[in-house]
Amino acid sequence: xxxxxxxxxxxLEAEAIHIIREVAAEFSNPVMLYSIGKDSSVMxxxxxxxxxxxxxxxxxxxxxxxxxxxxxIEFRDTYARNHGWDLIVEYNREAYEAGVGPFxxxxxxxxxxxxxxxxxxxLKKHGFDAAFGGARRDEEKSRAKERIFSFRNAxxxxxxxxxxxxxxxxxxxxxxxxxxxxVFPLSNWTETDIWQYIRLEKIPIVPLYYAAERAVVEINGNxxxxxDERMPLELRNKAQLRRVRFRTLGCYPxxxxxxxxxxxxxxxxxxxxxxxxxxxxxxxxxxxxEGSMEQKKREGYF
Amino acid sequence: xxxxxxxxxxxxxxxxxxxxxTAGSVDDGKSTLIGRLLYDSKRLYDDQLQALERDSRRxxxxxxxxxxxxxxxxxxxxxxxxxxxxxxxxYFATSRRKFIIADTPGHEQYTRNMxxxxxxxxxxxxLVDARHGILTQTRRHSYLxxxxxxxxxxxxxxxxxxxxxSQEVFENIATSYRSWLATQQFTIADLQVIPISALCGDNVxxxxxxxxxxxxxxxxxxxxxxxxxxxxxxxxFRFAVQYVQRPNQNFRGFSGKISSxxxxxGDSVTALPSGKQSTVKSIVTYDGDxxxxxxxxxxxITLSDEIDLSRGDMLVLSAQPRPQIGHNLTAxxxxxxEQPLDSSKHFYLKHTTNSVRAKVSEIYYRVDxxxxxxxxxxxxxxxxxxxxxxxxxxxxFCDPYTENRQTGAFIVIDPITxxxxxxxxxxxxxxxxxxxxxxxxxxxxxxGIDVSHSKVIALLCKELERRCGITINCTE
Numbered sequence: 110x111x112x113x114x115x116x117x118x119x120x121l122e123a124e125a126i127h128i129i130r131e132v133a134a135e136f137s138n139p140v141m142l143y144s145i146g147k148d149s150s151v152m153x154x155x156x157x158x159x160x161x162x163x164x165x166x167x168x169x170x171x172x173x174x175x176x177x178x179x180x181x182i183e184f185r186d187t188y189a190r191n192h193g194w195d196l197i198v199e200y201n202r203e204a205y206e207a208g209v210g211p212f213x214x215x216x217x218x219x220x221x222x223x224x225x226x227x228x229x230x231x232l233k234k235h236g237f238d239a240a241f242g243g244a245r246r247d248e249e250k251s252r253a254k255e256r257i258f259s260f261r262n263a264x265x266x267x268x269x270x271x272x273x274x275x276x277x278x279x280x281x282x283x284x285x286x287x288x289x290x291x292v293f294p295l296s297n298w299t300e301t302d303i304w305q306y307i308r309l310e311k312i313p314i315v316p317l318y319y320a321a322e323r324a325v326v327e328i329n330g331n332x333x334x335x336x337d338e339r340m341p342l343e344l345r346n347k348a349q350l351r352r353v354r355f356r357t358l359g360c361y362p363x364x365x366x367x368x369x370x371x372x373x374x375x376x377x378x379x380x381x382x383x384x385x386x387x388x389x390x391x392x393x394x395x396x397x398x399e400g401s402m403e404q405k406k407r408e409g410y411f
Numbered sequence: 412x413x414x415x416x417x418x419x420x421x422x423x424x425x426x427x428x429x430x431x432x433t434a435g436s437v438d439d440g441k442s443t444l445i446g447r448l449l450y451d452s453k454r455l456y457d458d459q460l461q462a463l464e465r466d467s468r469r470x471x472x473x474x475x476x477x478x479x480x481x482x483x484x485x486x487x488x489x490x491x492x493x494x495x496x497x498x499x500x501x502y503f504a505t506s507r508r509k510f511i512i513a514d515t516p517g518h519e520q521y522t523r524n525m526x527x528x529x530x531x532x533x534x535x536x537x538l539v540d541a542r543h544g545i546l547t548q549t550r551r552h553s554y555l556x557x558x559x560x561x562x563x564x565x566x567x568x569x570x571x572x573x574x575x576x577s578q579e580v581f582e583n584i585a586t587s588y589r590s591w592l593a594t595q596q597f598t599i600a601d602l603q604v605i606p607i608s609a610l611c612g613d614n615v616x617x618x619x620x621x622x623x624x625x626x627x628x629x630x631x632x633x634x635x636x637x638x639x640x641x642x643x644x645x646x647x648f649r650f651a652v653q654y655v656q657r658p659n660q661n662f663r664g665f666s667g668k669i670s671s672x673x674x675x676x677g678d679s680v681t682a683l684p685s686g687k688q689s690t691v692k693s694i695v696t697y698d699g700d701x702x703x704x705x706x707x708x709x710x711x712i713t714l715s716d717e718i719d720l721s722r723g724d725m726l727v728l729s730a731q732p733r734p735q736i737g738h739n740l741t742a743x744x745x746x747x748x749e750q751p752l753d754s755s756k757h758f759y760l761k762h763t764t765n766s767v768r769a770k771v772s773e774i775y776y777r778v779d780x781x782x783x784x785x786x787x788x789x790x791x792x793x794x795x796x797x798x799x800x801x802x803x804x805x806x807x808f809c810d811p812y813t814e815n816r817q818t819g820a821f822i823v824i825d826p827i828t829x830x831x832x833x834x835x836x837x838x839x840x841x842x843x844x845x846x847x848x849x850x851x852x853x854x855x856x857x858x859g860i861d862v863s864h865s866k867v868i869a870l871l872c873k874e875l876e877r878r879c880g881i882t883i884n885c886t887e
Contacts, residue, residue, distance in 0.1 A: 160656065
């Protein structure tokens with residue numbers, strides 16, 4: 110018998126594919142921002158689905174803060190090569206050469222220069238008029254209020270009080286010169302949806318998401334992995350081997366690991382369903398100040 | 412027997428999705444209700460709870476207890492002003508369904524946000540305070556929910572704890588709401604009235620021990636079981652071409668999201684506006700070709716013939732009635748822009764994947780959303796709703812909104828600011844020009860009616876206008 114109802118995952122998939130195609134049809138120079146994380150991995154797969162059997166008509170862009178886990182960079186290059194993606198990598202050369210990093214400059218300065226400023230410069234350099242991001246509304250309070258097609262003025266800023274009404278699945282894609290739109294196809298997905306979809310679709314993800322023995326140091330209650338020798342020696346000396354995994358991935362000094370035995374997707378989902386801490390607790394940058402994500406978003410951070 | 416995680420996941424992946432809108436003000440306990448749903452369905456993590464307890468003590472309005480409302484007030488500006496500014500989306504899931512809540516404020520000036528939040532909702536929860544009963548805002552929310560075509564309504568009579576869990580109070584509110592609805596021009600397809608206390612958790616997730624007289628479903632029971640299958644129009648196949656795939660000489664596919672209906676390989680289809688016919692050769696997806704597809708799936712369709720078809724065009728089933736086609740669109744329109752409507756100005760009208768130039772040719776009447784009465788109007792300001800006729804530069808094809816929420820909806824974009832100035836719901840489409848607004852002038856003196864009756868006559872005229880949309884200028 111024919112069945113005419115979609116499961117929640119298939120409904121979310123259909124919505125995301127529609128959003129991605131709409132951008133390709135209406136913008137002249139879109140780009141998909143790729144953070145190499147699990148959400149990005151899902152978004153990239155949805156783009157491949159949207160244009161099958163054709164090639165995705167826009168590139169991927171990774172803003173490299175130069176402090177990502179090494180395994181992320183390996184995964185990025187392998188994935189892009191195997192799946193025929195056109196990959197752009199950009200970074201803030203000036204700040205990098207000046208030696209900016211989280212250990213020496215703190216998370217705020219590092220994030221601003223190596224992520225926010227690097228992103229703004231890259232978008233400007235390539236003249237992108239639309240940029241996809243893998244953000245979800247369930248991640249953080251200010252994201253819960255953001256539109257799927259989120260307008261940015263010529264200064265790339267978000268004005269939460271003056272958002273365009275967004276109704277049905279009819280998206281307003283019109284912009285003026287220098288203005289742009291950030292597009293969030295995963296807006297309505299939750300962390301559980303992401304993991305279930307990864308399992309269902311067998312989407313490859315960075316191995317750091319799976320539990321393994323890793324050398325970590327406890328810094329301010331976060332388990333920080335020793336990924337290279339740029340971590341100060343006095344911290345590295347305190348490293349211990351522990352069985353950990355990551356719920357989110359970013360700059361290694363700013364991303365806390367959790368102790369876990371989950372070395373398969375099934376175990377990860379099982380662990381997540383009984384977990385008592387939200388995923389953002391492992392992101393160090395959120396704790397800088399009250400309303401800090403909203404502040405960063407207003408300044409142009411994704 | 413204990414399920415394995417694989418079995419559990421396989422089952423959990425098959426959940427349905429329900430989108431719902433919550434309408435009401437902070438005073439009705441709306442945020443408390445949402446907080447309660449998230450809390451009782453265990454969607455809050457420890458760190459979120461800790462932050463909530465900390466914030467409740469610092470800035471909460473719950474007298475030291477947990478202020479669930481703080482969960483919903485995300486933005487800095489809102490915390491300062493103590494109001495919810497915009498639509499916020501919340502997510503939770505039970506073993507049966509995944510829920511997306513569009514949380515919108517109840518203040519009058521934010522009709523825009525409620526319309527935004529409700530456009531995709533299957534269900535709306537309208538909250539009333541048991542101590543105050545049906546208020547103007549309840550009527551306003553009911554009208555807007557009906558305008559948006561939301562089929563299922565829960566009237567949640569909240570704060571039952573504050574009225575001693577009185578059955579009489581509840582029955583009175585339910586009865587007065589139903590009798591008020593009966594006098595209205597608009598209809599609500601499916602109404603469920605539930606007595607709750609969001610604060611104490613009665614009948615939200617757990618059945619109330621204090622209201623044994625109530626035998627209906629709890630709020631969550633209802634959310635989990637209300638049938639939504641019929642909310643999607645599976646009758647008339649409508650497919651707006653979104654993107655044309657041409658990876659090589661041998662493949663030409665039309666991608667889009669099915670707006671409504673079902674399509675099968677071999678079906679005879681008609682392209683609009685050209686009227687050219689062909690048959691469906693294949694329904695292509697990344698996961699393999701399909702034998703059939705239905706709304707709201709995103710697919711790519713290939714045809715047996717090379718017919719002219721591009722973005723903005725529509726495929727329909729040849730055997731089914733076509734959508735209406737024309738230049739003159741009669742619609743209910745909601746003004747969303749700070750700048751009022753300028754009838755002399757041209758706009759972009761975006762409908763499915765099609766954009767055309769358009770202008771508002773006629774405003775028949777404005778609706779007072781508090782009373783649903785019709786009021787004469789020459790322009791429209793922010794949050795105002797009107798019946799209008801729009802003229803488009805090229806013919807468009809659509810269905811009445813009441814029949815099809817996908818092909819009956821449009822947005823209007825200001826060509827200078829690019830802001831979404833307005834949104835609309837189609838009533839009908841024609842090619843005969845816009846009907847002129849009917850204005851009848853009568854003079855009591857000429858009709859030989861004594862001026863002492865003028866008050867009664869004026870009332871009668873107002874009622875005629877409300878019911879028939881005829882504007883009568885009554886002079887002595």
